[in-house]
Amino acid sequence: MAHTESPFDLTGHRALVTGGSAGIGLAIARGLARSGATVAVAGRTPERLSRALAELQEIRPDARAFTLDVSDAAALPGRWAEISAALGGVDILVNNAGTTWRSPAHTLPLDKWDEVIATNVRAPFVLAQLFARERIAAAEALGADRAAGPGSPAGVPESSRGGTILFTASILSEQARKDNAPYAASKGAIRQLVKALAIDWAPWGIRVNAVGPGYIRTDLTRPLHEDPAFSAWIVGHTPLGRWGEPDDLAGAAVFLCSPAASFITGQVLYVDGGFLATL
Numbered sequence: 001m002a003h004t005e006s007p008f009d010l011t012g013h014r015a016l017v018t019g020g021s022a023g024i025g026l027a028i029a030r031g032l033a034r035s036g037a038t039v040a041v042a043g044r045t046p047e048r049l050s051r052a053l054a055e056l057q058e059i060r061p062d063a064r065a066f067t068l069d070v071s072d073a074a075a076l077p078g079r080w081a082e083i084s085a086a087l088g089g090v091d092i093l094v095n096n097a098g099t100t101w102r103s104p105a106h107t108l109p110l111d112k113w114d115e116v117i118a119t120n121v122r123a124p125f126v127l128a129q130l131f132a133r134e135r136i137a138a139a140e141a142l143g144a145d146r147a148a149g150p151g152s153p154a155g156v157p158e159s160s161r162g163g164t165i166l167f168t169a170s171i172l173s174e175q176a177r178k179d180n181a182p183y184a185a186s187k188g189a190i191r192q193l194v195k196a197l198a199i200d201w202a203p204w205g206i207r208v209n210a211v212g213p214g215y216i217r218t219d220l221t222r223p224l225h226e227d228p229a230f231s232a233w234i235v236g237h238t239p240l241g242r243w244g245e246p247d248d249l250a251g252a253a254v255f256l257c258s259p260a261a262s263f264i265t266g267q268v269l270y271v272d273g274g275f276l277a278t279l
């Protein structure tokens, strides 16, 4: 990288953000686009995707949108191949799509357990695997069996050559809350998966990290922020004294995906207004 370039610059990187049509994913997509990345968002609902795409194209006209249901396990490899080919490859995978089901553990229907785990753990693992296979094949085709070797996808700085994966963990990766067993289990799994994948794919220069949002005002948390008593509890237990907004995640996501984080892998960066720091 020339010294005049910002280490946060993502020019030349192609990013795919799952669950990028709303909430935290859309805010991350905006942040990546503002830093120069070509961004594609993926989600299930065409209308939400169209709205998100119109917004992103005001930042960068080359933004793209793709329908994708990450919980459709059988379709993932084929859909990944189509999306990656349409983008000419993916340098940054943001594994953000997620869901929850709130219920006391003893009455939790097992199909809801399966749905949360399929969306929040299995799908991001499969997408990470598809991403890594492509990056490893590309590195090996260039004759580089290690990231330190020569060669680079066009326009991508050497320090980002292996590519990067960003998961969306949660403060529930660390702590649990009533009526949230499958979600807490899924996000705890993501915390460990980030470490395991970071180790496995470091030889190819693929970095794997996560952002860990605290309580962020989105559709997913609507039942919580629309509950005045619960909302007051959140604000009272958050040292910075407010709910998070989706855009609060953008800076941490851009940082972790950028050359500024080139020696950071296997980490969860919590963006929680200090929530986890308090008793």
Ligand SMILES: NC(=O)c1ccc[n+]([C@@H]2O[C@H](COP(=O)([O-])OP(=O)(O)OC[C@H]3O[C@@H](n4cnc5c(N)ncnc54)[C@H](OP(=O)(O)O)[C@@H]3O)[C@@H](O)[C@H]2O)c1
Residues within 6 Å of the ligand: 018, 019, 020, 021, 022, 023, 024, 025, 042, 043, 044, 045, 046, 048, 068, 069, 070, 071, 096, 097, 098, 099, 119, 168, 169, 170, 171, 212, 213, 214, 215, 216, 217, 218, 219, 220, 221
């Ligand atoms: N909000 C919080 O306080 C909070 C805190 C910690 C962690 N998180 C995590 O942050 C991530 C995003 O949450 P959010 O609050 O931004 O949620 P959100 O506002 O409900 O947005 C979820 C996004 O994911 C998409 N999506 C959902 N299921 C999908 C599927 N099966 N396949 C593809 N796309 C899917 C949605 O679009 P479609 O419905 O159209 O598919 C939407 O774009 C999740 O992993 C969540 O667990 C959120």
